Every structure is written in C-alpha cells, then in structure tokens.
Amino acid sequence: MRAALSEVADRHPMVGDLRGRGLLVGLEFVADPASKVPFPEDAEITRRVIAGALDRGVLLIGGVPGANYGAGGDHIQISPPYIIGNDEIELVAEVLDATLTEIEAGLRP
Numbered sequence: 001m002r003a004a005l006s007e008v009a010d011r012h013p014m015v016g017d018l019r020g021r022g023l024l025v026g027l028e029f030v031a032d033p034a035s036k037v038p039f040p041e042d043a044e045i046t047r048r049v050i051a052g053a054l055d056r057g058v059l060l061i062g063g064v065p066g067a068n069y070g071a072g073g074d075h076i077q078i079s080p081p082y083i084i085g086n087d088e089i090e091l092v093a094e095v096l097d098a099t100l101t102e103i104e105a106g107l108r109p
Contacts, residue, residue, distance in 0.1 A: 001025055001084075001092070002018070002020060004089050004093040005078070005093055005096065006018055007093065008093050008096050008100070012101075012104065013033045014030060014103070015027055015029060015030075015100070016030030023080055023082065023084065024078070024079050025077075026063065027076050027078070027096075029045045029046070030074075031043075038074060039074055043074075049074075049103065050076065052102055053095050057095065058091065060077070060078060061077040062075075063077055078092065080092070
C-alpha cells in the first residue's frame with residue numbers, strides 16, 4: 001500500500017507527507033510543499049478528497065480536524081481490511097491519483 005501511494009504522492013505537490021505502517025497510511029495535504037503550510041480551512045481539501053474518492057468507488061476516512069496544532073490542516077487515513085489484494089491497492093492508488101489531479105486542476109489560477 002505504501003509503495004503504491006508513494007508513487008501517487010510523488011506526482012502531487014499537494015501531498016506534504018505520507019506516513020504510516022503496513023496497511024495503515026495517512027496522507028497530509030499542504031498548500032506549499034516547501035514550507036508545509038496547510039490550505040486555508042475554506043478550501044475544504046479533506047472533504048473534497050473524500051468526496052472525489054467516494055464518487056469513484058473508494059471510501060476514505062478524514063483525519064482529525066485541526067490536527068495542525070489547532071490551526072487547520074488536511075489529511076486522510078487509509079485503513080483497508082487485512083484481506084486487501086494487489087488489485088484493490090492499485091484501485092485505491094488510481095482513484096486517489098485521479099481525485100488529486102482533479103482537485104489540483106481546480107486550484108490553479
């Protein structure tokens with residue numbers, strides 16, 4: 001899971017961090033990859049990532065709101081069942097890639 005999502009993270013500058021262990025993986029989204037400054041709360045990045053993935057058939061979980069020391073922050077948690085196979089892992093990666101591509105296109109001026 002981490003290897004597949006690492007490839008996705010490398011393609012999307014809005015992914016500020018990829019962390020986790022085993023099948024439990026978290027992705028943090030940032031407005032500026034160099035400084036790791038979060039998006040403004042009204043950008044609703046977590047909600048948009050979750051909605052975009054759900055529209056594509058993948059259920060993701062949002063991280064705890066305000067986890068950036070109480071000042072916003074966007075992140076998701078991916079915690080699939082232990083019986084997940086390689087095909088499903090690739091599906092999660094593909095859906096996340098497509099969702100982030102769509103969101104990033106909407107962020108460009």
